[in-house]
Amino acid sequence: MAVTELPVTLDRNSATPLATQLATQLRRAILEGTVEAPHHLPSSRRLAAELGVSRGVVVRAYEQLTGEGYLEGHGAGGTRVAVRADVRAPARTVPPRPREEPSRPVIDLTPGRPSDTPFADRSWRTAWRAALAEPGHVDLPPALGTTRLRAAIAGHLATARGLAVDAEDVIVTAGTSDALQLIVTALRTRSPAPRVLVEDPGYPTARRVLATAGARVQTLPVSPDGLRATQLTTVAPVPDAVLITPSHQYPLGGRMPVQERLALLEWAAEHRVLVLEDDYDSEFRHRRMPLPATASLPSQAEVVLLGSFSKTLSPWLRCGYLVVRGASGQLLKETRTNLVTPVCGVLQSALAHYIDDGGLARHTARARRAYAHRRALLLDRLANRPDLELNALEGGLHAVVRLPAPVDAEDLAAVALTHGVRIVPLALYYAHQPPENGLVIGYGAPSDLQLTHALDTILQLIDTRVPHRG
Numbered sequence: 001m002a003v004t005e006l007p008v009t010l011d012r013n014s015a016t017p018l019a020t021q022l023a024t025q026l027r028r029a030i031l032e033g034t035v036e037a038p039h040h041l042p043s044s045r046r047l048a049a050e051l052g053v054s055r056g057v058v059v060r061a062y063e064q065l066t067g068e069g070y071l072e073g074h075g076a077g078g079t080r081v082a083v084r085a086d087v088r089a090p091a092r093t094v095p096p097r098p099r100e101e102p103s104r105p106v107i108d109l110t111p112g113r114p115s116d117t118p119f120a121d122r123s124w125r126t127a128w129r130a131a132l133a134e135p136g137h138v139d140l141p142p143a144l145g146t147t148r149l150r151a152a153i154a155g156h157l158a159t160a161r162g163l164a165v166d167a168e169d170v171i172v173t174a175g176t177s178d179a180l181q182l183i184v185t186a187l188r189t190r191s192p193a194p195r196v197l198v199e200d201p202g203y204p205t206a207r208r209v210l211a212t213a214g215a216r217v218q219t220l221p222v223s224p225d226g227l228r229a230t231q232l233t234t235v236a237p238v239p240d241a242v243l244i245t246p247s248h249q250y251p252l253g254g255r256m257p258v259q260e261r262l263a264l265l266e267w268a269a270e271h272r273v274l275v276l277e278d279d280y281d282s283e284f285r286h287r288r289m290p291l292p293a294t295a296s297l298p299s300q301a302e303v304v305l306l307g308s309f310s311k312t313l314s315p316w317l318r319c320g321y322l323v324v325r326g327a328s329g330q331l332l333k334e335t336r337t338n339l340v341t342p343v344c345g346v347l348q349s350a351l352a353h354y355i356d357d358g359g360l361a362r363h364t365a366r367a368r369r370a371y372a373h374r375r376a377l378l379l380d381r382l383a384n385r386p387d388l389e390l391n392a393l394e395g396g397l398h399a400v401v402r403l404p405a406p407v408d409a410e411d412l413a414a415v416a417l418t419h420g421v422r423i424v425p426l427a428l429y430y431a432h433q434p435p436e437n438g439l440v441i442g443y444g445a446p447s448d449l450q451l452t453h454a455l456d457t458i459l460q461l462i463d464t465r466v467p468h469r470g
C-alpha cells in the first residue's frame with residue numbers, strides 16, 4: 001500500500017505521544033477495513049520520512065500493533081496486516097460487476113477509445129513497409145527517441161498546435177503512463193517522495209501511476225474548466241508538480257481560460273512548481289478553435305507538455321512524447337538516458353514516416369469529421385431530453401451525461417451491461433470529492449449503428465427508472 005493511502009495525521013501539539021497516535025490511527029484503519037489483510041505497510045524508515053518523525057516512533061507503533069495481533073513482522077519481507085476473523089471487510093463503494101458477462105457482443109462506450117481505422121489506412125501500411133525496408137540495426141534505439149521521429153513530432157506540433165518546438169526538446173515515450181513514471185523518477189532525484197497535485201475529478205489511471213511510481217498525490221477540486229489560480233493559494237504544502245488538462249478538462253470537458261493559465265504559471269514560477277500539461281486530445285475540437293498550449297505562453301515557470309498518439313491513432317501503439325525545456329528538461333533527459341527507451345525502434349521509424357508523409361494529418365482530418373458526426377448522433381438522441389444534462393461536447397471523444405435523481409448511474413451501468421452496452425459512471429473519476437450522478441459516454445470507437453443502438457438502450461433503461469416516463 002502506498003504511503004499516501006494510509007489515513008494518518010499526527011498532531012504534534014497533542015499531549016498524546018506520536019507513537020500512540022500512529023498506533024491508534026492504524027488500528028482504527030484496520031478495524032474499519034480501510035487497510036486490509038494482507039496489505040504490506042511501508043517500512044518504518046520510509047513511513048518515518050513521510051510523516052516527518054523519528055524512525056523510533058514508527059517502530060514503537062508497529063511493535064504495539066504486532067503485539068496486539070493486528071500486524072505481522074516478516075523481517076526483510078516487511079510488515080503486513082494480519083488476518084483477523086473479527087475484522088469486517090469494508091463496504092464496497094462500487095457494486096461488483098455481474099458474475100457473468102453477457103453472451104451477446106458488447107458495445108463499448110468506455111471513454112478514451114478512438115476509432116481503429118488507422119490500421120486500415122494505406123499510408124500506415126506504407127509507412128511500416130518503409131520502416132521494415134531500412135537497414136538493420138544492432139543497437140538499442142536512442143534513449144530520447146530516434147532523431148527522425150523527434151523532428152517529425154516537432155513539425156507536427158508546429159502545424160497542429162502552433163508550438164515552436166525544436167527536435168531536441170522532444171522525448172519519445174511509451175504513452176502518458178510511461179511519461180508520468182519518467183517524471184516522478186526524475187523528481188525523486190530531488191525528493192524521495194515528490195508531491196504532485198492533480199485535478200479532482202480527473203484521470204484515475206494518472207493518479208494510480210503517479211502513486212505507484214512513488215509520488216504523493218494531492219487532489220484539488222475543480223470546475224468543468226479546471227482549477228482556478230485562486231485555489232492554489234490554499235494548497236499546503238506546496239507541491240513539486242501540478243498536472244492539468246487545460247485544453248479539455250478530463251472528464252468534465254471544459255477548457256481553462258488563458259487568464260487562469262497565466263495566473264497558474266505565475267504561481268508555479270514563484271513557488272518553483274513544475275507544470276505538467278496533458279494535451280491528450282487537443283486535435284479534436286468540434287465548435288471552437290483550441291486555445292494555445294500553456295507551454296507556449298510567456299512565463300518563467302517550467303512547463304512539460306505531455307502528448308500521446310493514443311487518441312489520434314490508437315492506444316495499442318503505446319507511443320507518445322514529452323516536450324521539455326530548462327533545468328527540468330535536462331533532468332528528464334538524463335533520467336531517460338539512464339533508463340533507456342521503452343519504445344520499439346521499428347515503431348518509431350514507421351511513425352516518423354507516417355507523420356512526414358502527411359498520413360497523420362490526413363487521418364486526423366478524417367477522424368475529426370467522423371467524430372463530429374457521431375457527436376451529432378449523440379446530440380440527436382439525448383439533447384431533446386429535458387431530464388438529461390449534456391456537457392463536455394466541445395471537443396474530444398466523450399460526453400458527460402448528468403442523470404435525474406431517480407436514476408442511479410452505477411445501477412444503470414450494471415444493468416446496461418446485461419443489455420450489451422458498457423458505460424462508465426462519472427463517479428469513477430472522483431478521488432475525494434463527492435461525485436456527481438452521471439455517465440461518461442465515449443463515442444469514438446463504436447460505429448454509427450452501434451452508437452445509435454447503445455444510446456437507444458440507455459434511454460429505454462432511463463425511462464424505466466423515471467416515474468413520469470416509465
